[in-house]
Amino acid sequence: MTLSLATLPAPSPTGDVLMAFLSILFEGAPYILVGTILSGFIDAFLPAGLLERALPKNKILATLAAGFLGLFFPVCECAVVPVVRRLVQKGLPLSCAMTYLLSAPIINPIVAVSTLTAFKEFADITSLPAVLDASMTLARLSLGYVVAVLVGLLMLRFRITDILKPSIAASVTAAAAARIDHPEGTASAPFNDRLVHAMRTAMRDFLDTGMYFTIGVIITSIFNTQVDQTQVAKFAASDWIAIPSMMSLAFVLSLCSTSDAFIAAPMESFSLAAKLAFLVFGPMMDVKLVFMYAAVFKRRVVISMLIGLFILVGSLSIPWVTLMQKLAALN
Secondary structure, eight states: OOOOGGGSOOOOHHHHHHHHHHHHHHHHHHHHHHHHHHHHHHHHHSOTTHHHHHSOSSHHHHHHHHTTGGGTSOOOHHHHHHHHHHHHHTTOOHHHHHHHHHHTTTSSHHHHHHHHHHTTOOSOOSSHHHHHHOHHHHHHHHHHHHHHHHHHHHGGGSOHHHHBOHHHHHHHHHHHHHHHHOTTGGGGSOHHHHHHHHHHHHHHHHHHHHHHHHHHHHHHHHHHHHSOGGGGGGGOSOHHHHHHHHHHHHHHHOOOTTTTHHHHTTOTTSOHHHHHHHHHHHHHSOHHHHHHHTTTBOHHHHHHHHHHHHHHHHHHHHHHHHHHHHHHHTO
């Protein structure tokens, strides 16, 4: 007996939302798992105060250096929040932590390679002139660094209790006191005990972060399936409209920073400045990140970050693309 295709049920909106939800969930969950496991090992094995000793004593120089931590701890935005939380408890200054939080999803080797590939800039990059030809990749990495550092420097004006939720601030304060009382930290504990501690920490962080991540994925999946995506191209006529539109799209789509370049590159109707805003703002602030940030930062801090990053990235995108194009023209 054969089954006619005509007898199959038509796709349902609910089914579309569910499929989109599962696809985004399965894409992002492994990164959260890796990030929370990394955070657990940081908590259990990273010597207390190591980062304070490794970074420059000058707070401004330390913040500038923190923008490159993503090269050593390369995580995407799905995994960076729990990692930053543990690094702060291990003594990373808040300004450096905020800089790393915003820069790591952009300034890491995986994202650099994916951006080079998506924009077909993967030529011979062994010489300086060839590197300057990769204008979009350079623009993304450099603007991401500058924005992250500016936000980090702004954090020097505030105390931990002004930024972090009371429970998180209390845990950071307790960890700082523990470093003074027991400078050896967990280093003196047996390896098996530290391993168990790492797994328990990772489990708590995964459940805490995963809950907020899931809420963000639900909102994103509804937008992706219930909104006509072809209508988005209508906003590409002017950069004054295209740039905020692309940043809003990046906010709602909540794409992973390792793959978002492949979404932006084919959008021929949008300018390079609009694409740059999409690629810088999205990894720093999107729907799922808002809920994940809410687990660590005070509500007014999250709102201020959302508005401030939107204005900062949007206002710098056009002059930044122009600067990169002028550098490329020097070859």
